[in-house]
Amino acid sequence: MLAQRTVLFKSSDTAAARTAAKVAATSGKEIIDLTAGEIWSDTAPSVRAGAIAAIDRNINRYTDTVGLMELRHALARKISAETAQPWSADEIAVTSGAKQALFNAAMVLLNPGDEVLIPAPYWTTFPAQIVLAGGKPIYIETRLNNFVPKVTDLAAAVTSKTKAVVVNTPNNPTGAVYDRDTLAGIAQLAIDRNVWIVFDECYGAFIHATCTHHPIVSIAPRARDRTLIVSSFSKSLALTGWRMGYLAGPHAVINAVKALQSHTTSNPNIIAQHALLHHLECGDRAFQARLQRHVANARELGLSILSALTWVPQPIAQGGFYFYLDLGELQRRAKVNGHELNADDVVTAFLMDAGVATVSGTAFGDPAGIRLSYGIELELLDKGLRRLIATLNELTFCLAKTPLSEEG
Incomplete structure:
Protein backbone atom coordinates (compact mmCIF):
# COMPACT_ATOMS: atom_id res chain seq x y z
CA MET A 1 0.00 0.00 0.00
CA LEU A 2 1.28 3.43 -0.90
CA ALA A 3 1.21 6.40 1.43
CA GLN A 4 -1.97 8.48 1.29
CA ARG A 5 0.01 11.54 0.21
CA THR A 6 0.68 9.94 -3.17
CA VAL A 7 -2.88 10.73 -4.21
CA LEU A 8 -2.09 14.43 -3.78
CA PHE A 9 0.25 14.62 -6.75
CA LYS A 10 1.11 13.08 -10.08
CA SER A 11 4.11 13.29 -12.37
CA SER A 12 4.80 16.70 -13.87
CA ASP A 13 2.61 17.36 -16.90
CA THR A 14 5.47 19.19 -18.62
CA ALA A 15 7.68 16.13 -18.13
CA ALA A 16 4.84 13.97 -19.46
CA ALA A 17 4.69 16.14 -22.59
CA ARG A 18 8.42 15.64 -23.18
CA THR A 19 7.94 11.89 -22.75
CA ALA A 20 5.07 11.88 -25.25
CA ALA A 21 7.31 13.60 -27.77
CA LYS A 22 10.02 10.96 -27.33
CA VAL A 23 7.52 8.12 -27.64
CA ALA A 24 6.10 9.60 -30.84
CA ALA A 25 9.60 9.91 -32.27
CA THR A 26 10.18 6.15 -31.84
CA SER A 27 7.71 5.52 -34.66
CA GLY A 28 10.24 6.97 -37.07
CA LYS A 29 8.29 10.18 -37.65
CA GLU A 30 10.20 13.42 -37.26
CA ILE A 31 8.95 15.12 -34.10
CA ILE A 32 9.89 18.71 -33.39
CA ASP A 33 9.88 19.14 -29.63
CA LEU A 34 8.60 22.49 -28.34
CA THR A 35 7.88 21.17 -24.83
CA ALA A 36 11.14 21.55 -22.94
CA GLY A 37 11.83 24.38 -20.52
CA GLU A 38 15.42 24.69 -21.60
CA ILE A 39 17.66 26.29 -24.20
CA TRP A 40 19.56 24.04 -26.59
CA SER A 41 23.14 25.10 -26.01
CA ASP A 42 26.64 23.93 -25.23
CA THR A 43 27.99 24.44 -21.71
CA ALA A 44 29.46 27.83 -20.86
CA GLY A 283 33.50 34.17 -16.26
CA ASP A 284 32.45 37.08 -18.42
CA ARG A 285 29.03 37.87 -19.84
CA ALA A 286 29.86 36.75 -23.37
CA PHE A 287 28.21 33.34 -23.11
CA GLN A 288 25.04 34.63 -21.48
CA ALA A 289 24.87 37.46 -24.01
CA ARG A 290 25.05 34.88 -26.80
CA LEU A 291 22.19 32.92 -25.23
CA GLN A 292 20.14 36.08 -24.95
CA ARG A 293 20.76 36.95 -28.60
CA HIS A 294 19.73 33.44 -29.65
CA VAL A 295 16.52 33.64 -27.63
CA ALA A 296 15.76 37.13 -28.96
CA ASN A 297 16.28 35.97 -32.54
CA ALA A 298 14.09 32.92 -31.94
CA ARG A 299 11.36 35.11 -30.49
CA GLU A 300 11.47 37.47 -33.47
CA LEU A 301 11.33 34.60 -35.93
CA GLY A 302 8.54 32.88 -34.03
CA LEU A 303 6.34 35.94 -33.70
CA SER A 304 6.71 36.62 -37.41
CA ILE A 305 5.53 33.09 -38.25
CA LEU A 306 2.75 33.06 -35.64
CA SER A 307 1.29 36.27 -37.07
CA ALA A 308 -0.39 34.01 -39.64
CA LEU A 309 -2.62 32.40 -37.01
CA THR A 310 -6.36 32.79 -37.42
CA TRP A 311 -8.48 33.75 -34.38
CA VAL A 312 -5.56 33.12 -32.06
CA PRO A 313 -3.88 36.35 -30.93
CA GLN A 314 -0.15 36.77 -31.21
CA PRO A 315 1.51 35.74 -27.94
CA ILE A 316 2.80 38.51 -25.68
CA ALA A 317 6.16 36.78 -25.13
CA GLN A 318 7.55 39.59 -22.96
CA GLY A 319 10.03 37.41 -21.10
CA GLY A 320 11.45 33.91 -20.88
CA PHE A 321 11.40 31.72 -24.00
CA TYR A 322 7.80 30.56 -24.35
CA PHE A 323 5.00 31.46 -26.71
CA TYR A 324 1.64 30.99 -25.00
CA LEU A 325 -1.25 30.54 -27.40
CA ASP A 326 -4.61 31.78 -26.13
CA LEU A 327 -7.36 29.63 -27.67
CA GLY A 328 -10.18 31.47 -25.92
CA GLU A 329 -11.66 33.12 -29.02
CA LEU A 330 -11.30 29.95 -31.09
CA GLN A 331 -13.11 27.99 -28.38
CA ARG A 332 -15.89 30.53 -28.31
CA ARG A 333 -16.37 30.43 -32.09
CA ALA A 334 -16.23 26.62 -32.08
CA LYS A 335 -18.94 26.52 -29.43
CA VAL A 336 -21.19 28.72 -31.56
CA ASN A 337 -21.00 25.95 -34.15
CA GLY A 338 -21.77 23.21 -31.64
CA HIS A 339 -18.20 22.06 -31.03
CA GLU A 340 -16.31 21.69 -27.77
CA LEU A 341 -12.60 22.28 -27.97
CA ASN A 342 -9.92 22.27 -25.30
CA ALA A 343 -6.16 22.62 -25.36
CA ASP A 344 -5.62 18.87 -25.01
CA ASP A 345 -7.41 18.30 -28.33
CA VAL A 346 -5.21 20.81 -30.11
CA VAL A 347 -2.00 19.48 -28.57
CA THR A 348 -2.94 15.98 -29.76
CA ALA A 349 -3.57 17.31 -33.26
CA PHE A 350 -0.21 19.08 -33.26
CA LEU A 351 1.59 15.88 -32.28
CA MET A 352 -0.28 13.44 -34.51
CA ASP A 353 -0.90 15.60 -37.58
CA ALA A 354 1.95 18.11 -37.54
CA GLY A 355 4.65 16.16 -35.72
CA VAL A 356 5.09 19.00 -33.24
CA ALA A 357 5.10 18.39 -29.48
CA THR A 358 3.69 21.14 -27.26
CA VAL A 359 2.35 21.45 -23.71
CA SER A 360 -1.37 21.79 -23.04
CA GLY A 361 -2.51 24.64 -20.84
CA THR A 362 -4.36 22.12 -18.68
CA ALA A 363 -0.95 21.45 -17.12
CA PHE A 364 -1.02 25.08 -16.00
CA GLY A 365 -4.64 25.21 -14.88
CA ASP A 366 -5.81 26.66 -18.20
CA PRO A 367 -7.76 24.55 -20.73
CA ALA A 368 -7.58 27.43 -23.22
CA GLY A 369 -3.81 27.74 -23.54
CA ILE A 370 -0.84 26.01 -25.17
CA ARG A 371 2.84 26.55 -24.33
CA LEU A 372 5.50 26.46 -27.03
CA SER A 373 9.18 26.62 -26.14
CA TYR A 374 11.37 28.56 -28.55
CA GLY A 375 14.67 27.64 -26.91
CA ILE A 376 15.53 25.25 -29.77
CA GLU A 377 17.58 25.69 -32.94
CA LEU A 378 16.14 28.31 -35.30
CA GLU A 379 15.83 25.92 -38.26
CA LEU A 380 13.74 23.48 -36.23
CA LEU A 381 11.69 26.28 -34.71
CA ASP A 382 10.88 27.64 -38.16
CA LYS A 383 9.82 24.23 -39.45
CA GLY A 384 7.84 23.34 -36.34
CA LEU A 385 5.89 26.58 -36.13
CA ARG A 386 4.96 26.48 -39.82
CA ARG A 387 3.61 22.95 -39.42
CA LEU A 388 1.77 24.00 -36.30
CA ILE A 389 0.12 26.98 -38.01
CA ALA A 390 -1.06 24.87 -40.93
CA THR A 391 -2.67 22.38 -38.55
CA LEU A 392 -4.24 25.00 -36.29
CA ASN A 393 -5.60 27.12 -39.14
CA GLU A 394 -7.15 24.02 -40.74
CA LEU A 395 -8.70 23.13 -37.39
CA THR A 396 -9.95 26.68 -37.06
CA PHE A 397 -11.60 26.51 -40.48
CA CYS A 398 -13.37 23.26 -39.63
CA LEU A 399 -14.58 24.24 -36.17
CA ALA A 400 -15.43 27.89 -36.49
CA LYS A 401 -16.79 28.63 -39.94
CA THR A 402 -19.48 31.07 -38.80
CA PRO A 403 -18.36 34.68 -39.31
CA LEU A 404 -18.60 36.83 -36.22
CA SER A 405 -21.10 39.12 -37.96
CA GLU A 406 -23.57 36.21 -38.32
CA GLU A 407 -23.56 35.29 -34.64
CA GLY A 408 -26.56 36.18 -32.51
Whole structure:
Protein backbone atom coordinates (compact mmCIF):
# COMPACT_ATOMS: atom_id res chain seq x y z
CA MET A 1 0.00 0.00 0.00
CA LEU A 2 1.28 3.43 -0.90
CA ALA A 3 1.21 6.40 1.43
CA GLN A 4 -1.97 8.48 1.29
CA ARG A 5 0.01 11.54 0.21
CA THR A 6 0.68 9.94 -3.17
CA VAL A 7 -2.88 10.73 -4.21
CA LEU A 8 -2.09 14.43 -3.78
CA PHE A 9 0.25 14.62 -6.75
CA LYS A 10 1.11 13.08 -10.08
CA SER A 11 4.11 13.29 -12.37
CA SER A 12 4.80 16.70 -13.87
CA ASP A 13 2.61 17.36 -16.90
CA THR A 14 5.47 19.19 -18.62
CA ALA A 15 7.68 16.13 -18.13
CA ALA A 16 4.84 13.97 -19.46
CA ALA A 17 4.69 16.14 -22.59
CA ARG A 18 8.42 15.64 -23.18
CA THR A 19 7.94 11.89 -22.75
CA ALA A 20 5.07 11.88 -25.25
CA ALA A 21 7.31 13.60 -27.77
CA LYS A 22 10.02 10.96 -27.33
CA VAL A 23 7.52 8.12 -27.64
CA ALA A 24 6.10 9.60 -30.84
CA ALA A 25 9.60 9.91 -32.27
CA THR A 26 10.18 6.15 -31.84
CA SER A 27 7.71 5.52 -34.66
CA GLY A 28 10.24 6.97 -37.07
CA LYS A 29 8.29 10.18 -37.65
CA GLU A 30 10.20 13.42 -37.26
CA ILE A 31 8.95 15.12 -34.10
CA ILE A 32 9.89 18.71 -33.39
CA ASP A 33 9.88 19.14 -29.63
CA LEU A 34 8.60 22.49 -28.34
CA THR A 35 7.88 21.17 -24.83
CA ALA A 36 11.14 21.55 -22.94
CA GLY A 37 11.83 24.38 -20.52
CA GLU A 38 15.42 24.69 -21.60
CA ILE A 39 17.66 26.29 -24.20
CA TRP A 40 19.56 24.04 -26.59
CA SER A 41 23.14 25.10 -26.01
CA ASP A 42 26.64 23.93 -25.23
CA THR A 43 27.99 24.44 -21.71
CA ALA A 44 29.46 27.83 -20.86
CA PRO A 45 33.27 27.62 -21.17
CA SER A 46 33.77 29.09 -17.69
CA VAL A 47 31.42 26.50 -16.15
CA ARG A 48 33.11 23.65 -18.00
CA ALA A 49 36.58 24.88 -16.96
CA GLY A 50 35.51 25.14 -13.32
CA ALA A 51 34.13 21.60 -13.32
CA ILE A 52 37.22 20.11 -14.96
CA ALA A 53 39.52 21.96 -12.55
CA ALA A 54 37.54 20.63 -9.56
CA ILE A 55 37.77 17.07 -10.88
CA ASP A 56 41.50 17.45 -11.55
CA ARG A 57 41.94 18.59 -7.93
CA ASN A 58 40.19 15.41 -6.74
CA ILE A 59 37.41 17.36 -5.06
CA ASN A 60 34.80 14.87 -3.87
CA ARG A 61 33.81 15.60 -0.26
CA TYR A 62 30.74 17.01 1.44
CA THR A 63 30.30 20.76 1.56
CA ASP A 64 28.17 22.71 3.98
CA THR A 65 24.57 21.54 3.67
CA VAL A 66 23.44 24.70 1.88
CA GLY A 67 26.53 25.08 -0.26
CA LEU A 68 30.15 26.16 -0.29
CA MET A 69 30.65 29.30 1.75
CA GLU A 70 32.66 30.82 -1.11
CA LEU A 71 29.78 30.16 -3.51
CA ARG A 72 27.25 31.65 -1.12
CA HIS A 73 29.41 34.77 -0.78
CA ALA A 74 29.56 35.03 -4.58
CA LEU A 75 25.79 34.61 -4.84
CA ALA A 76 25.27 37.22 -2.13
CA ARG A 77 27.35 39.68 -4.19
CA LYS A 78 25.33 38.81 -7.29
CA ILE A 79 21.96 39.29 -5.57
CA SER A 80 23.14 42.49 -3.88
CA ALA A 81 24.03 43.96 -7.27
CA GLU A 82 20.72 42.89 -8.82
CA THR A 83 18.48 44.11 -6.00
CA ALA A 84 20.44 47.15 -4.78
CA GLN A 85 20.11 45.66 -1.29
CA PRO A 86 22.92 44.16 0.80
CA TRP A 87 22.84 40.37 1.15
CA SER A 88 25.13 38.09 3.12
CA ALA A 89 26.14 34.46 2.70
CA ASP A 90 24.04 33.35 5.68
CA GLU A 91 20.94 34.55 3.79
CA ILE A 92 21.62 32.20 0.85
CA ALA A 93 20.97 28.47 0.46
CA VAL A 94 22.34 26.65 -2.59
CA THR A 95 19.89 23.97 -3.74
CA SER A 96 19.60 21.18 -6.28
CA GLY A 97 17.76 23.37 -8.76
CA ALA A 98 15.01 25.93 -8.19
CA LYS A 99 12.50 23.13 -7.58
CA GLN A 100 14.26 22.20 -4.36
CA ALA A 101 14.42 25.86 -3.35
CA LEU A 102 10.66 26.13 -3.81
CA PHE A 103 10.00 22.85 -2.00
CA ASN A 104 12.19 23.94 0.90
CA ALA A 105 10.30 27.22 1.10
CA ALA A 106 6.92 25.46 1.16
CA MET A 107 8.04 23.01 3.82
CA VAL A 108 9.45 25.61 6.21
CA LEU A 109 6.70 28.22 5.75
CA LEU A 110 3.42 26.31 5.57
CA ASN A 111 1.30 24.72 8.26
CA PRO A 112 -1.61 22.39 7.37
CA GLY A 113 -4.46 24.45 5.95
CA ASP A 114 -2.39 27.53 5.13
CA GLU A 115 -3.43 29.17 1.87
CA VAL A 116 -1.08 30.34 -0.87
CA LEU A 117 -2.19 32.67 -3.67
CA ILE A 118 -1.04 31.55 -7.12
CA PRO A 119 -1.75 33.62 -10.26
CA ALA A 120 -3.10 31.38 -13.01
CA PRO A 121 -1.96 30.08 -15.46
CA TYR A 122 0.83 28.76 -13.24
CA TRP A 123 3.83 26.48 -13.41
CA THR A 124 2.48 23.08 -12.42
CA THR A 125 5.02 22.51 -9.64
CA PHE A 126 3.80 25.46 -7.55
CA PRO A 127 0.49 23.94 -6.41
CA ALA A 128 1.90 20.40 -6.23
CA GLN A 129 4.54 21.39 -3.71
CA ILE A 130 2.13 23.51 -1.69
CA VAL A 131 -0.26 20.56 -1.36
CA LEU A 132 2.61 18.26 -0.36
CA ALA A 133 3.47 20.71 2.42
CA GLY A 134 -0.13 20.61 3.66
CA GLY A 135 -1.13 23.96 2.18
CA LYS A 136 -4.01 24.95 -0.07
CA PRO A 137 -3.46 26.68 -3.43
CA ILE A 138 -5.79 29.60 -4.15
CA TYR A 139 -5.80 30.48 -7.83
CA ILE A 140 -6.05 34.07 -9.09
CA GLU A 141 -7.22 34.42 -12.70
CA THR A 142 -5.06 36.70 -14.88
CA ARG A 143 -6.33 36.04 -18.40
CA LEU A 144 -8.36 39.27 -18.63
CA ASN A 145 -5.35 41.38 -17.58
CA ASN A 146 -2.74 40.13 -20.08
CA PHE A 147 -1.77 37.36 -17.66
CA VAL A 148 -0.66 39.74 -14.93
CA PRO A 149 -2.62 39.55 -11.65
CA LYS A 150 -4.59 42.55 -10.47
CA VAL A 151 -3.57 43.56 -6.98
CA THR A 152 -7.27 44.07 -6.17
CA ASP A 153 -7.95 40.43 -7.08
CA LEU A 154 -5.11 39.26 -4.87
CA ALA A 155 -6.34 41.43 -2.01
CA ALA A 156 -9.87 40.08 -2.35
CA ALA A 157 -8.54 36.52 -2.02
CA VAL A 158 -6.58 37.12 1.18
CA THR A 159 -8.09 35.50 4.27
CA SER A 160 -6.92 34.84 7.81
CA LYS A 161 -5.40 31.59 6.45
CA THR A 162 -3.33 33.22 3.72
CA LYS A 163 0.36 32.58 4.32
CA ALA A 164 2.05 33.49 1.04
CA VAL A 165 1.70 34.69 -2.53
CA VAL A 166 3.71 33.27 -5.43
CA VAL A 167 5.13 35.87 -7.82
CA ASN A 168 6.63 34.36 -10.97
CA THR A 169 8.04 36.93 -13.38
CA PRO A 170 8.87 36.52 -16.20
CA ASN A 171 6.05 34.06 -16.04
CA ASN A 172 6.08 30.41 -16.94
CA PRO A 173 4.03 29.55 -19.01
CA THR A 174 2.66 32.86 -20.32
CA GLY A 175 5.81 34.91 -20.81
CA ALA A 176 4.21 37.88 -19.03
CA VAL A 177 6.52 40.29 -17.21
CA TYR A 178 5.06 41.98 -14.15
CA ASP A 179 5.27 45.77 -14.27
CA ARG A 180 6.71 47.92 -11.52
CA ASP A 181 3.34 49.13 -10.21
CA THR A 182 2.00 45.58 -9.91
CA LEU A 183 5.04 44.44 -7.98
CA ALA A 184 4.87 47.47 -5.69
CA GLY A 185 1.21 46.74 -5.04
CA ILE A 186 1.89 43.09 -4.25
CA ALA A 187 4.68 44.08 -1.88
CA GLN A 188 2.46 46.56 -0.05
CA LEU A 189 -0.31 43.97 0.19
CA ALA A 190 2.13 41.48 1.71
CA ILE A 191 3.26 44.04 4.26
CA ASP A 192 -0.27 45.13 5.16
CA ARG A 193 -1.64 41.60 5.45
CA ASN A 194 1.44 39.89 6.93
CA VAL A 195 1.93 37.56 3.96
CA TRP A 196 5.13 36.00 2.61
CA ILE A 197 6.23 36.63 -0.98
CA VAL A 198 7.82 33.73 -2.89
CA PHE A 199 9.52 35.53 -5.77
CA ASP A 200 10.48 33.15 -8.57
CA GLU A 201 12.69 34.93 -11.11
CA CYS A 202 14.23 31.94 -12.87
CA TYR A 203 13.59 33.51 -16.29
CA GLY A 204 14.81 36.98 -15.32
CA ALA A 205 17.78 36.88 -17.72
CA PHE A 206 15.44 36.88 -20.75
CA ILE A 207 13.46 40.10 -21.14
CA HIS A 208 12.14 41.30 -24.48
CA ALA A 209 10.74 44.34 -26.25
CA THR A 210 10.43 47.34 -23.92
CA CYS A 211 9.92 45.34 -20.73
CA THR A 212 12.15 45.43 -17.65
CA HIS A 213 12.60 42.77 -15.00
CA HIS A 214 12.28 44.25 -11.50
CA PRO A 215 13.40 42.29 -8.42
CA ILE A 216 10.56 42.96 -5.99
CA VAL A 217 12.82 43.87 -3.06
CA SER A 218 14.51 46.57 -5.16
CA ILE A 219 11.11 48.19 -5.63
CA ALA A 220 9.91 47.63 -2.06
CA PRO A 221 12.86 47.25 0.35
CA ARG A 222 10.41 47.13 3.30
CA ALA A 223 9.12 43.79 1.96
CA ARG A 224 12.54 42.17 2.11
CA ASP A 225 12.01 40.57 5.52
CA ARG A 226 9.01 38.67 4.13
CA THR A 227 10.40 37.82 0.68
CA LEU A 228 12.08 34.63 -0.50
CA ILE A 229 13.93 34.92 -3.80
CA VAL A 230 14.09 31.75 -5.87
CA SER A 231 16.33 31.44 -8.90
CA SER A 232 18.66 29.08 -10.70
CA PHE A 233 21.21 28.87 -13.49
CA SER A 234 19.17 26.36 -15.47
CA LYS A 235 17.83 29.05 -17.80
CA SER A 236 20.34 31.91 -17.64
CA LEU A 237 23.33 29.62 -18.36
CA ALA A 238 21.42 26.74 -20.03
CA LEU A 239 22.40 24.36 -17.21
CA THR A 240 19.14 22.48 -16.67
CA GLY A 241 20.82 19.13 -16.10
CA TRP A 242 23.33 20.50 -13.58
CA ARG A 243 20.57 21.22 -11.03
CA MET A 244 21.96 24.40 -9.51
CA GLY A 245 19.52 26.77 -7.83
CA TYR A 246 19.37 28.99 -4.80
CA LEU A 247 17.06 30.49 -2.23
CA ALA A 248 17.66 33.91 -0.67
CA GLY A 249 15.74 35.12 2.36
CA PRO A 250 15.83 36.04 6.03
CA HIS A 251 18.45 34.28 8.11
CA ALA A 252 15.85 32.41 10.19
CA VAL A 253 14.29 30.92 7.05
CA ILE A 254 17.64 29.88 5.64
CA ASN A 255 18.53 28.20 8.95
CA ALA A 256 15.28 26.22 8.79
CA VAL A 257 16.00 25.32 5.16
CA LYS A 258 19.48 24.15 6.15
CA ALA A 259 18.03 21.81 8.77
CA LEU A 260 15.45 20.46 6.29
CA GLN A 261 17.98 20.00 3.49
CA SER A 262 20.32 18.15 5.85
CA HIS A 263 17.68 15.39 6.03
CA THR A 264 16.76 15.34 2.33
CA THR A 265 19.55 15.85 -0.20
CA SER A 266 22.28 17.37 1.99
CA ASN A 267 24.60 19.53 -0.13
CA PRO A 268 24.14 20.03 -3.89
CA ASN A 269 26.59 18.35 -6.24
CA ILE A 270 30.08 19.53 -5.32
CA ILE A 271 31.50 19.59 -8.86
CA ALA A 272 28.57 21.71 -10.05
CA GLN A 273 29.10 24.05 -7.11
CA HIS A 274 32.78 24.56 -7.97
CA ALA A 275 31.91 25.00 -11.65
CA LEU A 276 29.41 27.71 -10.84
CA LEU A 277 31.78 29.39 -8.38
CA HIS A 278 34.45 29.54 -11.07
CA HIS A 279 31.96 31.10 -13.48
CA LEU A 280 30.84 33.73 -10.97
CA GLU A 281 34.43 34.62 -10.13
CA CYS A 282 36.11 34.35 -13.52
CA GLY A 283 33.50 34.17 -16.26
CA ASP A 284 32.45 37.08 -18.42
CA ARG A 285 29.03 37.87 -19.84
CA ALA A 286 29.86 36.75 -23.37
CA PHE A 287 28.21 33.34 -23.11
CA GLN A 288 25.04 34.63 -21.48
CA ALA A 289 24.87 37.46 -24.01
CA ARG A 290 25.05 34.88 -26.80
CA LEU A 291 22.19 32.92 -25.23
CA GLN A 292 20.14 36.08 -24.95
CA ARG A 293 20.76 36.95 -28.60
CA HIS A 294 19.73 33.44 -29.65
CA VAL A 295 16.52 33.64 -27.63
CA ALA A 296 15.76 37.13 -28.96
CA ASN A 297 16.28 35.97 -32.54
CA ALA A 298 14.09 32.92 -31.94
CA ARG A 299 11.36 35.11 -30.49
CA GLU A 300 11.47 37.47 -33.47
CA LEU A 301 11.33 34.60 -35.93
CA GLY A 302 8.54 32.88 -34.03
CA LEU A 303 6.34 35.94 -33.70
CA SER A 304 6.71 36.62 -37.41
CA ILE A 305 5.53 33.09 -38.25
CA LEU A 306 2.75 33.06 -35.64
CA SER A 307 1.29 36.27 -37.07
CA ALA A 308 -0.39 34.01 -39.64
CA LEU A 309 -2.62 32.40 -37.01
CA THR A 310 -6.36 32.79 -37.42
CA TRP A 311 -8.48 33.75 -34.38
CA VAL A 312 -5.56 33.12 -32.06
CA PRO A 313 -3.88 36.35 -30.93
CA GLN A 314 -0.15 36.77 -31.21
CA PRO A 315 1.51 35.74 -27.94
CA ILE A 316 2.80 38.51 -25.68
CA ALA A 317 6.16 36.78 -25.13
CA GLN A 318 7.55 39.59 -22.96
CA GLY A 319 10.03 37.41 -21.10
CA GLY A 320 11.45 33.91 -20.88
CA PHE A 321 11.40 31.72 -24.00
CA TYR A 322 7.80 30.56 -24.35
CA PHE A 323 5.00 31.46 -26.71
CA TYR A 324 1.64 30.99 -25.00
CA LEU A 325 -1.25 30.54 -27.40
CA ASP A 326 -4.61 31.78 -26.13
CA LEU A 327 -7.36 29.63 -27.67
CA GLY A 328 -10.18 31.47 -25.92
CA GLU A 329 -11.66 33.12 -29.02
CA LEU A 330 -11.30 29.95 -31.09
CA GLN A 331 -13.11 27.99 -28.38
CA ARG A 332 -15.89 30.53 -28.31
CA ARG A 333 -16.37 30.43 -32.09
CA ALA A 334 -16.23 26.62 -32.08
CA LYS A 335 -18.94 26.52 -29.43
CA VAL A 336 -21.19 28.72 -31.56
CA ASN A 337 -21.00 25.95 -34.15
CA GLY A 338 -21.77 23.21 -31.64
CA HIS A 339 -18.20 22.06 -31.03
CA GLU A 340 -16.31 21.69 -27.77
CA LEU A 341 -12.60 22.28 -27.97
CA ASN A 342 -9.92 22.27 -25.30
CA ALA A 343 -6.16 22.62 -25.36
CA ASP A 344 -5.62 18.87 -25.01
CA ASP A 345 -7.41 18.30 -28.33
CA VAL A 346 -5.21 20.81 -30.11
CA VAL A 347 -2.00 19.48 -28.57
CA THR A 348 -2.94 15.98 -29.76
CA ALA A 349 -3.57 17.31 -33.26
CA PHE A 350 -0.21 19.08 -33.26
CA LEU A 351 1.59 15.88 -32.28
CA MET A 352 -0.28 13.44 -34.51
CA ASP A 353 -0.90 15.60 -37.58
CA ALA A 354 1.95 18.11 -37.54
CA GLY A 355 4.65 16.16 -35.72
CA VAL A 356 5.09 19.00 -33.24
CA ALA A 357 5.10 18.39 -29.48
CA THR A 358 3.69 21.14 -27.26
CA VAL A 359 2.35 21.45 -23.71
CA SER A 360 -1.37 21.79 -23.04
CA GLY A 361 -2.51 24.64 -20.84
CA THR A 362 -4.36 22.12 -18.68
CA ALA A 363 -0.95 21.45 -17.12
CA PHE A 364 -1.02 25.08 -16.00
CA GLY A 365 -4.64 25.21 -14.88
CA ASP A 366 -5.81 26.66 -18.20
CA PRO A 367 -7.76 24.55 -20.73
CA ALA A 368 -7.58 27.43 -23.22
CA GLY A 369 -3.81 27.74 -23.54
CA ILE A 370 -0.84 26.01 -25.17
CA ARG A 371 2.84 26.55 -24.33
CA LEU A 372 5.50 26.46 -27.03
CA SER A 373 9.18 26.62 -26.14
CA TYR A 374 11.37 28.56 -28.55
CA GLY A 375 14.67 27.64 -26.91
CA ILE A 376 15.53 25.25 -29.77
CA GLU A 377 17.58 25.69 -32.94
CA LEU A 378 16.14 28.31 -35.30
CA GLU A 379 15.83 25.92 -38.26
CA LEU A 380 13.74 23.48 -36.23
CA LEU A 381 11.69 26.28 -34.71
CA ASP A 382 10.88 27.64 -38.16
CA LYS A 383 9.82 24.23 -39.45
CA GLY A 384 7.84 23.34 -36.34
CA LEU A 385 5.89 26.58 -36.13
CA ARG A 386 4.96 26.48 -39.82
CA ARG A 387 3.61 22.95 -39.42
CA LEU A 388 1.77 24.00 -36.30
CA ILE A 389 0.12 26.98 -38.01
CA ALA A 390 -1.06 24.87 -40.93
CA THR A 391 -2.67 22.38 -38.55
CA LEU A 392 -4.24 25.00 -36.29
CA ASN A 393 -5.60 27.12 -39.14
CA GLU A 394 -7.15 24.02 -40.74
CA LEU A 395 -8.70 23.13 -37.39
CA THR A 396 -9.95 26.68 -37.06
CA PHE A 397 -11.60 26.51 -40.48
CA CYS A 398 -13.37 23.26 -39.63
CA LEU A 399 -14.58 24.24 -36.17
CA ALA A 400 -15.43 27.89 -36.49
CA LYS A 401 -16.79 28.63 -39.94
CA THR A 402 -19.48 31.07 -38.80
CA PRO A 403 -18.36 34.68 -39.31
CA LEU A 404 -18.60 36.83 -36.22
CA SER A 405 -21.10 39.12 -37.96
CA GLU A 406 -23.57 36.21 -38.32
CA GLU A 407 -23.56 35.29 -34.64
CA GLY A 408 -26.56 36.18 -32.51
